[in-house]
Amino acid sequence: MISIDLSQKTVLITGAKSGIGKGIADLFLEAGARVALADVAFKEDFKIVSEKLAHLHLDVTRKEEIEKAVDTLTAFWEPIDVLVNSAGISTMDxxxxxxxxxxxxxxxxxxxxxxxxxxxxxRQMTDRGISGRIINIASQAGKNGYRCMGNYCASKHAVLGFTKVMAIELAAKGILVNAICPGIVETPMKKRERVDGAKLRGLTPEQIYQEDCSQVPLGRTAQPADVANVALFLASPLSAYMTGQAINVTGGMTMH
Incomplete structure (x- = not known):
């Protein structure tokens, strides 16, 4: 039987206090990884929760905070083997x-x-000669357009473009860069989007939910664990010949 063991890996996950980021963190901890959850919602700069778990306050828009967080983490644990960029926000209009x-x-x-x-x-990975993994949480909104989400769609298209460039440039260094494109995932952000979208369109959140489900061939929306399973694969040796990919996790809603 094949099992995925990340017990020798240090993982940094942004946007990890809730939603998809937390789902990925939970699964990576089960696989034995040392996991640092980074989120602007955490109060402490660096807090050790257990032998395998740390919390970091991190505003991903501030480079000096990122550099400080990475230096602090690597000084306490080992260099980062896997980065998961899951921090994300949305507005509706x-x-x-x-x-x-x-x-x-x-x-x-x-x-x-x-x-x-x-x-x-x-840069840390290349400086230390680490064959690392970077996993960007994009969205099917990086491949399609969705009403009332123009800025979100533009941002996720940008993530996919940057993923491809980094994959090309870092391949020779042994760093694999891939993206996951989730579909409709049941997270606090999605629930808030249904409320905001319903107001804009003159519907109810329940009608938006039913509309969401009707668009998915598998008949249900996703849970964070559905995305986490693919992230675990990308962090493992099983994906050693993959880079520059944008993998759909959409229940068949997006097929390209």
């Missing part, structure tokens, strides 16, 4: 009504944050 500060905020966290954290960690 029709394209012609998107406020400039909402555009800037979503692009800063989703696109700039992925670029900054990846850059800092990739």
């Amino acid at each position: 029709f394209a012609i009504d998107i406020k400039e500060n909402d555009w800037d905020r979503v692009m800063a966290v989703n696109a700039k944050g992925t670029y900054l954290v990846s850059q800092v960690v990739a």
Whole structure:
């Protein structure tokens, strides 16, 4: 029987206090990894929770915070083997009504944050000769357009473009860079989006939920664990011949 053992790996996951990031963290801990959960919602700069778990306060839009967090983490544990960029936010509005500060905020966290954290960690990996993994949590919104989500879609298209470039440039260093494109995942952010989207479209959140389910061939929306399973595969030796990929986890909703 094949099992995935990450007991010798140090993993940094951004946006890990809830949602997809937390789901990935939970599964990686089960696989034995040392996991640092980084999130702007954590109060302490660095807190050891257990032998295998740490919490980091991290604003992914601030390079100096990222550099400090990475230095602190690697000084306490080992160099980072796996980075999961899961930090992400969204706002809802029709394209012609998107406020400039909402555009800037979503692009800063989703696109700039992925670029900054990846850059800092990739430099550490190359400096220390680590054959690492970078896993970017993009979205099927990085391949399609969805009403009331213009800034979010733009940010996730940017994540996919940057994933491909990093994959090309870091391949010779033994660093594999891939993205996961989740579909509709039941997270606190998705529940808030249904409320906001319902107001914009004159519907109820329940109607939005039913609409979501009707678009998925498998007949249900995803749970964070569905995404975490693919992240675990990408962090493992089983994906050793994959880089620059954008893997759909959408229940068949997106097929390209």
